[in-house]
Amino acid sequence: ETGVTQSPTHLIKTRGQQVTLRCSSQSGHNTVSWYQQALGQGPQFIFQYYREEENGRGNFPPRFSGLQFPNYSSELNVNALELDDSALYLCASSFTGGAIKTQYFGPGTRLLVL
Amino acid sequence: GESVGLHLPTLSVQEGDNSIINCAYSNSASDYFIWYKQESGKGPQFIIDIRSNMDKRQGQRVTVLLNKTVKHLSLQIAATQPGDSAVYFCAENRNTGNQFYFGTGTSLTVIP
Numbered sequence: 001e002t003g004v005t006q007s008p009t010h011l012i013k014t015r016g017q018q019v020t021l022r023c024s025s026q027s028g029h030n031t032v033s034w035y036q037q038a039l040g041q042g043p044q045f046i047f048q049y050y051r052e053e054e055n056g057r058g059n060f061p062p063r064f065s066g067l068q069f070p071n072y073s074s075e076l077n078v079n080a081l082e083l084d085d086s087a088l089y090l091c092a093s094s095f096t097g098g099a100i101k102t103q104y105f106g107p108g109t110r111l112l113v114l
Numbered sequence: 115g116e117s118v119g120l121h122l123p124t125l126s127v128q129e130g131d132n133s134i135i136n137c138a139y140s141n142s143a144s145d146y147f148i149w150y151k152q153e154s155g156k157g158p159q160f161i162i163d164i165r166s167n168m169d170k171r172q173g174q175r176v177t178v179l180l181n182k183t184v185k186h187l188s189l190q191i192a193a194t195q196p197g198d199s200a201v202y203f204c205a206e207n208r209n210t211g212n213q214f215y216f217g218t219g220t221s222l223t224v225i226p
Binding site for chain 2: 080
């Protein structure tokens with residue numbers, strides 16, 4: 001177990017709706033990264049949060065947004081859901097400020113958009 | 115373009131044999147690599163990592179080899195067990211970036 005938790009575990013939404021996914025980072029970590037993993041593919045980087053600000057973003061549209069809170073937990077928000085947003089959403093926790101950049105993943109949230 | 119790819123999408127081995135999973139990367143600026151194991155319905159699990167100033171690192175039953183000349187990474191699993199059955203990903207990180215790039219993965223099946 002990594003100590004990284006995500007909620008909810010599963011979610012079903014319809015096209016056009018909005019969704020919020022949550023992540024609690026591992027103790028001692030100050031950085032949260034979000035990834036989208038489509039079926040049969042490797043995880044794709046969405047963005048990273050450090051010091052409550054976005055600290056890098058992958059090739060995802062602005063309707064994907066996030067937040068980080070003072071306790072280092074984070075939210076991923078997706079507006080105007082599309083069918084292709086159906087995927088496993090992974091949160092990864094790490095520590096920024098040292099030499100080690102290892103990311104530890106949570107169990108993921110499975111999102112199905114109908 | 116940038117890519118992290120795997121030579122073999124699927125691999126089947128007999129229990130007790132050694133497994134070798136390969137990964138090619140194209141970005142010579144990458145300086146840190148991680149191997150992850152992902153079981154069905156779960157998030158990726160850290161196995162072992164290696165920095166670009168090393169060419170070999172060993173863990174418990176696993177060894178990672180890095181060949182920067184040909185941009186190749188491999189994961190060796192000794193005495194493969196049924197519990198090793200999973201999809202294995204290599205992920206690369208560049209020293210100026212904060213994201214990891216993942217390949218499509220290799221599915222390892224261990225035959226009892």
